[in-house]
Amino acid sequence: MKTNQEIPSNKEGQEDSKTGEHQLSAMNLLWIGLGGIIGGGFFLASGLPISYAGPGVIFAYLLGGLITTQIAGALTSLTVNHPVSGSFKVYAEEILGPFIGFYVGWTFWIAAVLSIGSETIAMSIFSKLWFPNTPVWLLTIIYSAIVIALNAFGLKNFGKIETFMSFIKVSALVLFIIIGIAAMLGVFTATHPIGVKTLLDNGGFFPKGFKGFLQSMLIVIFSYAGIGVVALASSEAKDPRQDIPKAMFRLLIILVLLYVVSILTVLCLTPWNQISTDQSPFISALESINIPFAASIMNAVILVSSFSVMTGSYFSAIMMLVSLGTSHQAPAFVSKKSKNGVYYGSLIITAIGLVAIIITSYILPSKIYDYLISASAYFSFFSLGIILLCFILWLKTVANKEIYKSPLAFGAPWSTVITLVILLILIIFSLSVTDQRMGFYFALVISGVISIVYLSIFRKFNDKT
Structure with a gap:
């Protein structure tokens, strides 16, 4: 372990970050974060x-927000002191x-491509509500092409587009909460009693x-795991020391409030034991208070949300490939930046990966493909753990x-250790659930392949350097 190697100070990090064109403000970072998470x-x-915990899921989202606060605090501290392309991948390496x-780096990229692929296929299936005669494969191609094109427009345009899509889905959640409150005040006619009675009368x-x-x-x-997208975009921030903390703090506040209040609203409108896992609980809630066109309205919001996550995930995948290329752990051309701020090499490699995932989804049995997707969740958890571990070790090197x-990392390092545990x-605990255990096995297989590639190809290069 290179625990004695100190990450550069904030001043050095800021000097490193000033190379190139930096166009993302704190507001851009905030909306990119919301786009990549919700x-x-x-x-x-x-x-x-909800089906697992009932109304207790409200406390789960609160606790999840608290845990994410520690992760965000660790990541923000590292990123502000050393804003680089690749963020936590670079910290893990150093x-x-x-x-x-x-x-x-590579597990993050794989997880991001898997996420993009699954969202693309899901969007194509949802679109059948409006385009029943259009083949799913054609819709998948169209959506993939649009996401690739959006990321090819450059950072400035990417930030604007992601802000627009994130604003739509945040507005939709706020509107849903307002409608729910209005229903509880008697503005809408419900098919059953609603409010606190519905929340608590079923156990x-x-x-x-x-x-x-x-x-x-x-x-x-x-559901909070996409918090790293802000750090990955940090090397393109206008003022990392000011913009990153602002974006991360606001992102956490908005996320926790939206998650907790919107789920609380759902549970006040619909008994938790009547919510089907085959349909969005938000659609169920709107239907219970006789909101017309509820399915179409929420279907549109879900499509925008999926599209926003796809765009943000694609951006994150590109930035991670850039970092891998810079570290000589991927072909050099992936880290070359064009005049309009686009890393076309990383864009193309990620596009190839996306196409491969989509083809795989049609070739493999659905259950096997689901296990492959669930493996990405374990990669995300591993990345979160690495962030916390790096922060703990880094704090030792910069003592005094x-x-x-x-301030989000309050109580560190002990609070960081507790979060890691x-x-x-x-x-x-997840290994006690069959489907999740199978996803874990797939993650182990992918990890084995990555390890073999490193030992057979890249270790020799790192030994020489």
Whole structure:
């Protein structure tokens, strides 16, 4: 371990970040973060943690927000002191060694491409509501082409587009909350009693006990896992020391409020044990208060959300490839930047990866493909753990030195250690669920392949340098 290797100070990091064209403001970073985190998965899959924990899922989202605060604090502290392309991949390499940096970079890229592919296919299926006669494969090609084109427009345009899409889905959640409150005040006619009675009359807050609460935590924390997209965009920030902390703090506040209040609204409108995991709980809630065209309205929001996540994930994948190329852990051309600020090499390689994933989805049995997708969740958890570990070790190297330490990392390093232990416990607990265990096995296989590639190709280069 290179625990004695100090990451450059903030001044040095800022000088490094001033090379090239930097166009992202704190507001851009905020909306990119929201775009990369709140996706169709939240609007659709939030029914699953509700089915595990009942109303207790509200506390799961609060606890998930607290855990994410520690991760965000660690990441913000590292990023402000050393804003570089690749963010936590670079920190892992400098603190834990080249193999960990290589592993984190490539598993992150693979997870991002898997996420983009799954969102693209899901969007194509949702679109059948409006285009029933259009083949799913054709819609998949169209959506993939649009996402690639958006990322080819350059950073300035990317920030504007992601801001627009993020604004739509945040507005949709706020509007949903307002409609829910209006319904509870009697503005809309419901098919059953709504409000606190609906929330608590089906077993209280924890109808399935602590086990159900823990099962929901796995999915809840994963819904916050995209927090790293802000750090990955940090090297393109106008003023990293000012913009990154502002963006991260605002992002956390908005995320926790939107998640908690919107899920609370759902549970006040619809009994938790009547929410189907086959339909968005938000659609179920709107239908219960007789909102016309609820399915079409939420379908449009889900499509925008998925598109926004796809665009943000594609951007993150590109930035990670750039970092890998800079470290000589990927072909050099992926880190070449054009005059309009586009890394065309990384853009093309990620496009090839996306096409491969889409083809795989049609070739492999659906269950096998689902396991492959779930493997990406374990890669995300691993990346979060690496961020916390790097922060703990970094704090030792900069003791008694003047550095920026994010207030979000309150109680560090002990709070960071506790957060790391909690993540480890949740990963171990997840292995008791069959589908999640199979995803873990697939993650091990992919990890093995990455390790073999490193040992056979890239280790020799790192030994020479």
